[in-house]
Amino acid sequence: MKAIVSVFAKDSKGITAYVTALLAEKEINILDISQTLMQEYFAMIMLVDLSDCAMPFHELSQYLADKGLERALDVHIQRQDIFEAMHRI
Amino acid sequence: MSYLMNSSEILQTIEMINQQHLDVRTITMGINLLDCAHEDMSVCCDRIYDKICRSAGKLVETGCAIEQEFGIPIVNKRISVTPISLVAASCREENYTALAKTLDRAAASTGVNFIGGFSALAHKGFTESDLRLINSIPEALTSTNLVCSSVNLASTRAGINMDAVALMGRIIRQTADIDPMGCAKLVVFSNAVEDNPFMAGAFHGVGEPEKVINVGVSGPGVVAAALKQCKGESFDVVAETIKKTAFKITRMGELVAQEASRRLGVPFGVVDLSLAPTPAIGDSVAEILELMGLERCGGHGTTAALALLNDAVKKGGVMASSHVGGLSGAFIPVSEDAGMIAAVENGALCLDKLEAMTCVCSVGLDMIAVPGDTPASTISAIIADEAAIGMVNNKTTAVRIIPVKGKGVGEGIDFGGLLGSAPIMPVHKGSAEEFIARGGRIPAPLHSLRN
Numbered sequence: 001m002k003a004i005v006s007v008f009a010k011d012s013k014g015i016t017a018y019v020t021a022l023l024a025e026k027e028i029n030i031l032d033i034s035q036t037l038m039q040e041y042f043a044m045i046m047l048v049d050l051s052d053c054a055m056p057f058h059e060l061s062q063y064l065a066d067k068g069l070e071r072a073l074d075v076h077i078q079r080q081d082i083f084e085a086m087h088r089i
Numbered sequence: 090m091s092y093l094m095n096s097s098e099i100l101q102t103i104e105m106i107n108q109q110h111l112d113v114r115t116i117t118m119g120i121n122l123l124d125c126a127h128e129d130m131s132v133c134c135d136r137i138y139d140k141i142c143r144s145a146g147k148l149v150e151t152g153c154a155i156e157q158e159f160g161i162p163i164v165n166k167r168i169s170v171t172p173i174s175l176v177a178a179s180c181r182e183e184n185y186t187a188l189a190k191t192l193d194r195a196a197a198s199t200g201v202n203f204i205g206g207f208s209a210l211a212h213k214g215f216t217e218s219d220l221r222l223i224n225s226i227p228e229a230l231t232s233t234n235l236v237c238s239s240v241n242l243a244s245t246r247a248g249i250n251m252d253a254v255a256l257m258g259r260i261i262r263q264t265a266d267i268d269p270m271g272c273a274k275l276v277v278f279s280n281a282v283e284d285n286p287f288m289a290g291a292f293h294g295v296g297e298p299e300k301v302i303n304v305g306v307s308g309p310g311v312v313a314a315a316l317k318q319c320k321g322e323s324f325d326v327v328a329e330t331i332k333k334t335a336f337k338i339t340r341m342g343e344l345v346a347q348e349a350s351r352r353l354g355v356p357f358g359v360v361d362l363s364l365a366p367t368p369a370i371g372d373s374v375a376e377i378l379e380l381m382g383l384e385r386c387g388g389h390g391t392t393a394a395l396a397l398l399n400d401a402v403k404k405g406g407v408m409a410s411s412h413v414g415g416l417s418g419a420f421i422p423v424s425e426d427a428g429m430i431a432a433v434e435n436g437a438l439c440l441d442k443l444e445a446m447t448c449v450c451s452v453g454l455d456m457i458a459v460p461g462d463t464p465a466s467t468i469s470a471i472i473a474d475e476a477a478i479g480m481v482n483n484k485t486t487a488v489r490i491i492p493v494k495g496k497g498v499g500e501g502i503d504f505g506g507l508l509g510s511a512p513i514m515p516v517h518k519g520s521a522e523e524f525i526a527r528g529g530r531i532p533a534p535l536h537s538l539r540n
Contacts, residue, residue, distance in 0.1 A: 004099055034096045047094045058157050076103070078160035085344040086337045087098040 001050045001057075002031070004083060005064070008074040011042040015073060019044070022067050026060065027052040047080065106161055109310035110372040111338065113345050114365045115165040116152050117286035118355060119293035119301040120144045122171040122206075130180040134191040137176070141168060141195035141204075144300055144355075149200035151352050155345055163345065164307075164367075164507070168196060169291035170206035178218035185222050189229035189236045196235040203274075205291030207238040210281070213247040213530070223256060227263040230271035237289035243279035243476035245483045249531040254476065258469030258525065265461070265492040272491040273424075273456065273508050277472055279479030279486045284359050285415045290452070290487060301358035302350045303415060306342035306406075307365045308334070310372040312398075316380040327381060328401045335362070335405030343410040361415030362406035363451055364398070366426040368509035374398075374419050375428025375438075386428055387438025395419065396449035416485055418451025424504060424511035425456055433512045440471070440514055448478055453487035458502050458511035461494040468492065470521035473531075481534050 007019055016035065023030060023046075032047040053060065061077050068075030105111040125136035145168050152166040170176075173188050189207050196204035207229060209219040226238055242253035257277050264271040276290045283294020286303035293301070315334045319326050342360045350357035366374045375386035378394045399419045407413050421443065423429045432438035440457065447453045453475050459468075472488045479486030493502045496513055503510040 004094070006099065006103055032094045034094065036096065043096075043100065045094065045096050045099050058154065061157055076160055079158045081344060082159045082161060082341060083095075083099050083102055085340045086102055087095065 002080045003048055003050055003077050004080050005046040005048055005075065005077045007042070007044040007068070009042050009072060011037060011040050015042055015071070016044060018071055019068075019073070019075065022064060023048060026055055026063075105308075105311045105314075105337075109308075109314045110367065110369055111308050111311050111341070112162040112164050113304060113342055114307040115167050115286050115305040116148070116163055116345070116349050117167040117169055117291055117303050117305070118145050118148050118353070119169045119284070119297055119303060119358065120171075121293060121297065121299050122176045123295070126176055126179050128179045128181060130177070130182045130187055133177060133180055134187055137188070138191050138195045141170070141192070142198050145199045145201065147353060151349060155348050155352070159345065161341060161345065165203070166201050167286070167288060167291065168199065168201050168204045169286070169293045170204065171293050171295065172206060172208040172210055174209035174216065174218045174222040175295070177222070178216065183221055184228070185225040186229045186232060189225070189233050192236045193233035201235070203235050203237050203288045205237040205239065205288050206293060207236050208240065208292040210241045211253045212241050212244040212250055212279075214250060215253065223260060226260050226275060227267055227271065230264055230274050231267040237274045237291065239276045239278055239281065239290045239292060241278040241281035242472070243480050245280060245480050245536070246533055248533040249279070249473065249476045249480055251473065251525070251531055252528045254469045254473050255466075255525045255528060257472060258465040258467075261468050261490060262465045262492060266494055269491050269493050269502055270504060273489065273504050276487050276489040279476035280484060282415060282485055286361050287363060287365065287416060289489060297358070298356055300355045302346060302353065302355050303358040303361060304342050304346035304349070305361040305363055305365065305415065306338050307363075307367075308338040309364050309366045309374050309377055311338060312364065312402075313371065313373070313377050313380055316377060324397060328397055331398060331401035332405035335402040336409045339406035339409035357412070359412045359414030360406070360410040362403055362410070362413055362417040363415065364402050364419040366420065366422065366429075367507055368425055368427055370427050373426045373428035374421055375426055375432055379428065385435065385437035386432040387442050391442060392445050392449055395421070395446050399450040416451040420451060420455060421446055422455035422489075423457055423514075424509040425507060426509070430510065430512060433514060440516060444474060444478070447475060447486055448482065452485055453479070453489075455487065455489050456491070456508065456511055457489070458491045458493050458513045459516050460497045460513055461492050462497075463492045463516050464520070464522070466520065466522045466525040467516055469525040471516070473525070477531070483536075
């Protein structure tokens with residue numbers, strides 16, 4: 001299953017490193033990554049592949065959210081279908 | 090990699106959900122209860138309870154899982170059932186409250202937040218069972234929490250059952266005298282639809298399959314946000330913007346509906362393209378109308394603005410879903426829309442304008458609080474007016490009106506939660522007593538000679 005991970009936070013050093021390490025630890029492969037700075041806010045979006053991730057989706061979602069909070073990051077994971085459905089005919 | 094990631098699209102979707110209140114308003118499972126009929130009411134109740142729990146046991150759990158995976162809130166999970174007046178027709182009991190209590194118990198066990206279908210279809214006349222059900226409504230709705238009731242009393246093909254109109258005026262008064270909250274769960278229809286997922290009017294029609302999943306989408310906040318970007322533009326641009334936004338909202342509803350249907354093993358019925366507001370600031374249909382350039386919702390121009398909105402939502406939504414149905418139109422419930430409440434409070438929006446607005450949208454005079462001393466005949470006359478609009482224009486109209494005991498204009502009533510709070514609106518003083526006392530049927534309108 002493919003999903004979109006989105007990360008929002010006030011910009012600081014090491015956000016990408018921190019989040020990608022969390023994903024690697026759960027055997028999640030990053031397929032595409034994009035990041036932008038909106039004023040001083042950092043927004044990162046990743047397309048990831050969950051095929052090798054053993055953790056059930058709802059636990060993973062909670063885990064990433066909790067781990068994000070430790071660093072004051074807003075981390076969400078959503079199945080990519082919703083974006084595809086909404087923006088592609 | 091089939092999906093090409095586009096950050097701006099992803100950010101737009103996330104913003105719609107996080108800041109513009111985009112959600113799926115309801116996943117409603119329709120369940121056929123005709124096979125639960127039995128002349129012994131306690132057996133009938135047991136069968137109903139078992140069938141609902143068996144059919145919808147996983148509905149809430151599945152809804153929550155989809156909500157989490159897609160990251161889209163699914164606000165309500167609900168059940169609609171076959172009109173109980175049909176299911177209970179062979180029972181000998183006069184009072185159907187026990188059936189309502191059974192539905193209430195089944196709804197609580199399955200974890201849904203409303204169950205609809207304590208209903209009767211009496212547009213041409215009453216069966217004995219219809220009358221027993223209707224007469225049970227005051228007790229049934231005030232002794233249960235989750236049961237919603239509806240009565241269809243007019244249709245384009247049958248005309249208006251004025252005996253039902255008169256009776257429902259009295260039933261609404263009786264219900265309100267026990268507990269006004271009961272009236273928030275009671276709606277009367279003209280041209281009721283069989284696959285409506287929204288409450289209080291949802292029931293599982295007899296033309297529907299054994300079980301079905303219907304989904305209602307929402308999103309006034311998303312439409313409002315899009316319209317803020319086209320200030321001063323022509324109506325062509327406004328209509329186009331609403332269509333595109335409605336398309337996106339509906340695609341999301343379609344995805345959720347298909348996923349729920351697949352996981353539950355229940356066929357997908359329809360997506361209902363209704364723009365349903367909530368009391369939250371920024372999730373208001375009135376605000377959309379005001380963004381089109383009206384100082385206040387309810388002023389001159391409101392009906393035209395609403396007509397455009399309603400039509401554009403359907404045009405955008407229809408291509409986004411494989412099956413569209415239900416009520417499909419912008420809702421204008423007063424108590425559930427912060428902009429409508431504000432417009433009533435400052436005198437811009439009155440009952441007469443709301444009635445005019447219902448000619449061009451779904452669904453009717455919805456969640457309207459009126460003074461507690463409003464005569465039953467006046468309530469009936471309000472219902473008759475709405476039913477006539479539905480009957481003549483071949484559309485669904487409805488009335489959900491709450492006479493608030495002991496209170497008058499200038500005061501209000503708070504229902505809590507999604508039902509919101511309603512300021513009490515004045516009604517016309519002229520009596521309709523003699524008009525309503527006539528009874529009988531208003532004949533169905535002519536639908537040829539259209540010039």
